[in-house]
Amino acid sequence: MDCVTGDFEHFEIREPTAHTIPFVYNSPHSGNRYPPSFLNDARLDSVAIRRSADHYVDELFAAAPELGAPLLAAHFPRAYLDVNREPYELDPKMFDGALPPFANINSLRVAGGLGTIPRIVAENMEIYRRRLTVEEGLSRIDALYKPYHTALRRLIARTHTRFGFSILIDCHSMPGNIRIAGSEIRPDFIIGDRFGTSASADLSRAAISFLTDLGFSAARNKPYAGGFITEHYGRPVRGLHALQIEINRALYVDEVTLEKRPEFEAVAGALSCFMRLMAEFADEFGSTTALAAE
Template identity: 60%
Template structure:
């Protein structure tokens, strides 16, 4: 069951810092939060288990080994069903709200049309979250008190790392249902790597990740069905030395998707991902040394 919290009295997100940062790699888990505000649960028409279907459950724990390997991990504690930081700040559906949205709101994106804007309308198989319209002030409050501070902290972490090392790799960590909605997606890969079709990170980063993961026994796909969301698109700038790679993990590898519980596969997957994390950090460190040598 999700933990009920008052979002004003407990940390909504955090950076778990290593004792010593050894390479320009940052891990981010924006959708693994499971602390549900009591006021939110009181306003929804769904039961807690249904709401949790939108979580990237336990993904922050799967990548927690990064901290011991010398890389920070940022994670949200608030749930995606409450607020999605992997969207534009004002990607909002006007049908959901009472009142006028800000003039800079993006009301026409495909994500809004699908019910998955900054404030989601649905979870799971198109289950409506709310049985009423929300005051627009409530949406603005979530964005001002959670979304913007989250991105400010992530942006500072990226800038700090880039300033220290001359480059940075952001690994945006997610999970996906084991079965897709269409016949073409029925047999999903174990892991999907997204780089916005070659625009959010250097090809060497994506190639290294795929080779490593395949070597660990995973089936790997690129950009289909997930090429990366707002975080991948917004922070990825390879020409400036800022690389963002989205990693989507098949939930069937590590959890019972109906009961929302870890399976025996969780420990196995954690150990495999720890190897991936170590190799990515080693790769980033080696690349950093090559660039320094070339500059001297």
């Protein structure tokens, strides 16, 4: 998957023939369509600039529409704009001119170079040759961030209206060297539910159980508990559940060349099984939720 340039739609919604299960799948970081002006401003080559992307994650979850759920996928790259942040987490050192007073310039993500408009990719690899104008930054948010979240909100609202509850699965990948703190374990998957605040614990436990049954190692919340999307859209007391799923890239990608490994199709097949098992569990989960609300 090389960098693609030129005109493009910013994201797509892959709709099922019929929306039959209470899920929305979201892949916000797998885009690979890079504006030429962005590449011209970057000091990184076409491989290095892709180091923070969730490579092929939208393809790994491509079976979602066949199973009856929509899949929202960004086409723009995470290095250009990150929709898994607050809308205005911006680093003033990146811009010529003063940012608006409502910008969050003090978040930990901004301090780490990973705000709404990232300063770095991967391990402190600086992206830009120059400072951006404030207008450039705000225009990206208006053109990309706001429409993306409008689309995601509508999908979640539609699902909630149709089924009485909704389950957002926010799909990501993580570097192969990630370990669980205090151990040498490198999990294949991490399920994040913001420590129980973004989704029912039953959903998290089910997800981990299904992944384990499929032969993978899975952990919960450590070291990834979920980002802005999981936190913002997860309101389990209102029947709005949001889980983040992180996949170990080493399972399916050569982390040097960023090309698919031979195991890619097997991982995609396993995830199709996982999504089917989650859908079956949601039937029982929905019935239990409805009874509890009566």
